Amino acid sequence: MTAIAQSQIFFFISSIGFIVLGILGTVLVVLLIKAAYSFLRILTRIESSLDSIGDATKDLIEELRDNVFFRMIFRPGRKSRTRLPK
Numbered sequence: 001m002t003a004i005a006q007s008q009i010f011f012f013i014s015s016i017g018f019i020v021l022g023i024l025g026t027v028l029v030v031l032l033i034k035a036a037y038s039f040l041r042i043l044t045r046i047e048s049s050l051d052s053i054g055d056a057t058k059d060l061i062e063e064l065r066d067n068v069f070f071r072m073i074f075r076p077g078r079k080s081r082t083r084l085p086k
Contacts, residue, residue, distance in 0.1 A: 064070055
């Protein structure tokens with residue numbers, strides 16, 4: 001085999017290798033994009049759930065503060081006034 005024939009075989013095999021690597025890379029990027037989108041959807045659902053849980057907790061705290069027994073045990077204290085020097 002001459003050197004030219006060997007170089008042609010080498011470039012043919014390396015071209016096929018780069019095409020296969022390109023296809024695998026494209027598949028990997030597509031899968032990563034799908035995974036990132038799924039992760040974003042999960043985070044959005046969690047955030048919306050946390051907002052509703054936070055609202056329910058705020059309502060519960062307001063109802064607790066309005067309760068007569070709570071006000072008897074934890075009486076509102078005087079607000080301290082601090083004067084800033086002029």
